[in-house]
Amino acid sequence: MRDLIKEVFTSVFHPDGMEDQARLQADALSEPGARLAFTTDSFVVDPVEFPGGDIGKIAVCGTVNDLAVGGGKPLWLSAAFILEEGVEVALLRRIVASMAAEAKKAGVRIVTGDTKVVGRGMADKVFVTTAGVGVIPPERDLRAEHVQAGDVVIVNGVLGDHGAAILAARGDMALSADIVSDCQGLGHLMEAVITAAPGLRAARDATRGGVASVLNEIAEAAGVGIEIEETALPLRAEVRGMCEILGLDPLYLANEGTLVLFVPEDQAEAALSAMRTTEAGRDSVAIGRVSPGAAGRVTMRTAFGGQRIVDMLVGEQLPRIC
Amino acid sequence: MRDLIKEVFTSVFHPDGMEDQARLQADALSEPGARLAFTTDSFVVDPVEFPGGDIGKIAVCGTVNDLAVGGGKPLWLSAAFILEEGVEVALLRRIVASMAAEAKKAGVRIVTGDTKVVGRGMADKVFVTTAGVGVIPPERDLRAEHVQAGDVVIVNGVLGDHGAAILAARGDMALSADIVSDCQGLGHLMEAVITAAPGLRAARDATRGGVASVLNEIAEAAGVGIEIEETALPLRAEVRGMCEILGLDPLYLANEGTLVLFVPEDQAEAALSAMRTTEAGRDSVAIGRVSPGAAGRVTMRTAFGGQRIVDMLVGEQLPRIC
Numbered sequence: 215m216r217d218l219i220k221e222v223f224t225s226v227f228h229p230d231g232m233e234d235q236a237r238l239q240a241d242a243l244s245e246p247g248a249r250l251a252f253t254t255d256s257f258v259v260d261p262v263e264f265p266g267g268d269i270g271k272i273a274v275c276g277t278v279n280d281l282a283v284g285g286g287k288p289l290w291l292s293a294a295f296i297l298e299e300g301v302e303v304a305l306l307r308r309i310v311a312s313m314a315a316e317a318k319k320a321g322v323r324i325v326t327g328d329t330k331v332v333g334r335g336m337a338d339k340v341f342v343t344t345a346g347v348g349v350i351p352p353e354r355d356l357r358a359e360h361v362q363a364g365d366v367v368i369v370n371g372v373l374g375d376h377g378a379a380i381l382a383a384r385g386d387m388a389l390s391a392d393i394v395s396d397c398q399g400l401g402h403l404m405e406a407v408i409t410a411a412p413g414l415r416a417a418r419d420a421t422r423g424g425v426a427s428v429l430n431e432i433a434e435a436a437g438v439g440i441e442i443e444e445t446a447l448p449l450r451a452e453v454r455g456m457c458e459i460l461g462l463d464p465l466y467l468a469n470e471g472t473l474v475l476f477v478p479e480d481q482a483e484a485a486l487s488a489m490r491t492t493e494a495g496r497d498s499v500a501i502g503r504v505s506p507g508a509a510g511r512v513t514m515r516t517a518f519g520g521q522r523i524v525d526m527l528v529g530e531q532l533p534r535i536c
Numbered sequence: 537m538r539d540l541i542k543e544v545f546t547s548v549f550h551p552d553g554m555e556d557q558a559r560l561q562a563d564a565l566s567e568p569g570a571r572l573a574f575t576t577d578s579f580v581v582d583p584v585e586f587p588g589g590d591i592g593k594i595a596v597c598g599t600v601n602d603l604a605v606g607g608g609k610p611l612w613l614s615a616a617f618i619l620e621e622g623v624e625v626a627l628l629r630r631i632v633a634s635m636a637a638e639a640k641k642a643g644v645r646i647v648t649g650d651t652k653v654v655g656r657g658m659a660d661k662v663f664v665t666t667a668g669v670g671v672i673p674p675e676r677d678l679r680a681e682h683v684q685a686g687d688v689v690i691v692n693g694v695l696g697d698h699g700a701a702i703l704a705a706r707g708d709m710a711l712s713a714d715i716v717s718d719c720q721g722l723g724h725l726m727e728a729v730i731t732a733a734p735g736l737r738a739a740r741d742a743t744r745g746g747v748a749s750v751l752n753e754i755a756e757a758a759g760v761g762i763e764i765e766e767t768a769l770p771l772r773a774e775v776r777g778m779c780e781i782l783g784l785d786p787l788y789l790a791n792e793g794t795l796v797l798f799v800p801e802d803q804a805e806a807a808l809s810a811m812r813t814t815e816a817g818r819d820s821v822a823i824g825r826v827s828p829g830a831a832g833r834v835t836m837r838t839a840f841g842g843q844r845i846v847d848m849l850v851g852e853q854l855p856r857i858c
Contacts, residue, residue: 236574237606237672244566252558254614254667255650258659284559292576294665296618328577328665332856336660337580343616343650345576345667350559534654 219329222303226310227293227324236325240289240349247352251286253277254345260534262305262339264383266375266395269342270309272470272536274316274324275399277346279419282404283473285356286348288320294328296341309340320399322346354408358435360415363506366482367440368475370403370489371396371448371497373425374467378453380535381460391452398471403494407473410488411481420472421536423527425501426465428474429512430526437509442502442524444516465514466527468535476504541651544625548632549615549646558647562611562671569674573608575599576667582856584627584661586705588697588717591664592631594792594858596638596646597721599668601741604726605795607678608670610642616650618663631662642721644668676730680757682737685828688804689762690797692725692811693718693770693819695747696789700775702857703782713774720793725816729795732810733803742794743858745849747823748787750796751834752848759831764824764846766838787836788849790857798826 242248257273267275274291281288293313297306317324379395400419408414416436418428433440449464457464471494477485482500489495502514512524564570579595589597596613603610615635619628639646701717722741730736738758740750755762771786779786793816799807804822811817824836834846 237608238572238574240572243572244568244570246566248566250560250562250565250572250669252560252612252614252669253648254616254665256616256618256652256665258618258652258654260654286559290574292574292667294576294578294667296578296580296663296665326575326667330578330580330856332580332582332660335657337663338654338658341618341659341663343576343578343618343665345614345616345648347572347574347669534652536652 218303222306222310223327223329226314227327236290238290238325242287242349245352249350251281251284251348251350253280254343255280256341256343257536258341258534259380259536260338261383264395265379265393267397268309268312269340270313271316272397273342273344274313274320275397275470276421276536277344278320278322279400281346281348282401283417283419284350285354286350288322288346288348288401290347291317291322291324292326292345293324294343296337297329297331298337298339299331299334301339306340316399320401356414356416358416358432361432361436361438361476361504363438363504364479365415365476365504366479366500367442367502367504368477368482368485368498368500369425369448370473370495372450373448373469373472374453374464375450376470377424377467377532377535378456381456391456393450393452396469396471398494400471400473400494403473403489403492406488406492406495407475407485411477411485413478413481415476415478418474420469420474422468424466424468425472425474426512426524427527429524432476433512434510439505439508440502440512441505442514444514446499446501448497448499465524468532470536540625544628544632545649545651548636549649558612560612560647564609564671567674571672573603573606573670573672575602576665577602578663578665579858580663580856581702581858582660583705586717587701587715589719590631590634591662592635593638594719595664595666596635596642597719597792598743598858599666600642600644601722603668603670604723605739605741606672607676608672610644610668610670610723612647612669613639613644614648614667615646616665618659619651619653620659620661621653621656623661628662638721642723678736678738680738680754683754683758683760683798683826685760685826686801687737687798687826688801688822689764689824689826690799690804690807690820690822691747691770692795692817694772695769695791695794696775696786697772698792699746699789699854699857700778703778713778715772715774718791718793720816722793722795722816725795725811725814728810728814728817729797729807733799733807735800735803736807737798737800740796742791742796744790746788746790747794747796748834748846749849751846754798755834756832761827761830762824762834763827764836766836768821768823770819770821787846790854792858
């Protein structure tokens with residue numbers, strides 16, 4: 215076990231020997247007024263590998279994205295693994311490699327970790343828990359409460375790809391869709407937005423519960439209404455088709471690389487232009503607007519000119535989507 | 537599920553509403569030369585509740601202790617839960633309450649968290665992963681490489697209680713021992729030691745693999761020998777008895793509140809006196825000394841005057857001890 219850990223995990227994350235505890239310095243953190251951002255998530259996605267990613271990629275991206283949407287510059291990650299006895303070592307190697315690659319892309323370091331092994335049948339292959347530390351620059355203060363009437367709602371691309379990809383990958387729907395998860399880091403995209411649109415009010419990463427859940431949370435926290443346009447929603451034809459067959463609403467499907475931004479009207483164009491120059495923001499588009507009335511309510515103007523309420527998700531979410 | 541999370545977890549950890557991501561400030565972190573300490577561990581202990589603690593207590597103490605033995609003042613923790621569907625809610629409440637109590641005792645705040653649910657049989661009741669952030673003051677630099685010949689090896693109390701308590705609690709040994717885990721936070725004890733013995737070279741928390749593993753790691757890292765005295769080892773009669781029956785060596789049994797310190801000879805008495813005034817250090821005692829020869833080798837003078845090598849643990853450790 216010691217050898218396995220050393221070889222599979224430590225050798226990739228800390229080629230030059232690692233202490234159990236990381237001791238770190240960052241000038242950005244000692245700037246007066248800078249704040250530390252700290253977040254964690256466990257990942258239990260099933261299947262562990264899917265089109266567009268694996269549990270390792272999703273763990274790194276998910277934590278980087280949590281930090282980024284809060285306005286933080288992601289710096290350091292921890293990675294803790296719970297392994298089922300007998301899990302294929304080649305699988306672990308692929309997961310670790312994909313974490314290292316994603317961390318490099320995002321400009322963060324995985325600086326501390328842990329592995330625990332449980333008996334067969336006591337866990338499902340591998341669970342990964344990451345925590346992340348970042349620094350929020352002195353003047354930056356993104357928060358839901360800042361969102362106000364007139365703000366434009368922007369997303370960085372098509373919706374629901376992750377949820378649809380996982381559903382298809384499970385195979386129990388007998389669907390053979392060619393959908394790839396949108397799993398990606400959003401740190402660089404967030405920096406581009408903040409530079410181009412410094413008035414950015416708030417940002418969210420639309421994961422479990424999809425865009426609908428994010429919109430409802432923000433509407434509630436800011437005490438505003440939000441109105442989106444069905445015809446503006448960017449959806450892949452395959453995802454739309456799958457949703458029709460299965461009776462799902464793509465607004466509630468999970469994403470793993472989808473940014474929802476609330477931008478003052480006069481900076482919306484600047485934000486969109488800047489976003490479209492980045493890989494993760496190529497398909498950025500405005501999907502709606504914040505309205506003064508009906509605090510806490512999200513509505514959608516449908517393709518047929520009607521209006522319907524987009525509620526908080528009721529009932530079960532898809533299990534083990536991330 | 538949303539209600540469950542809100543009620544069981546958020547209500548205890550963040551009575552006044554929590555953001556998914558914590559945004560924190562600490563003056564200590566902006567001091568020039570201060571470093572940030574960052575560590576993580578997953579906990580899969582079986583049984584989840586045992587004499588002297590539960591998986592929540594062990595998760596908070598373990599992470600606090602990792603930070604403390606590196607010289608860091610523990611500040612903030614994250615807590616991520618993987619729950620098996622159908623896990624008893626009353627159990628979760630007890631775990632959360634014990635985490636909150638332990639965090640309070642240690643003077644840390646649990647500032648961010650996550651819960652994931654997996655199907656029945658896909659995890660064993662509950663796994664907890666904590667990460668911790670602390671600050672290491674500018675001049676403090678504890679590390680194994682500083683340990684040198686002549687240093688005194690000190691422990692804060694009896695050895696092996698956690699391992700023995702878990703073994704007994706599993707019940708499969710038909711042992712009815714009355715042993716309580718030593719699970720406890722060591723932050724305050726570490727501060728007392730550093731104040732009394734500022735020359736402290738290095739400290740370790742002897743968990744999985746016991747005191748023997750810590751001694752071997754330090755001997756190897758510092759390139760020194762370490763000699764301990766069998767007659768000086770503080771052992772509870774019940775633990776000694778259990779080890780004799782089962783053929784176990786208490787030096788390899790896990791602890792969850794046991795500090796191993798390496799102190800310059802002229803400060804050893806001061807360290808011991810200071811430690812003995814604290815609850816966690818009441819039974820502190822010197823168990824050996826660092827020797828110049830035989831780099832990397834740990835030896836024990838036995839009760840009968842002989843000498844034996846105390847090797848790194850070979851083979852399987854007790855599974856799911858923490």
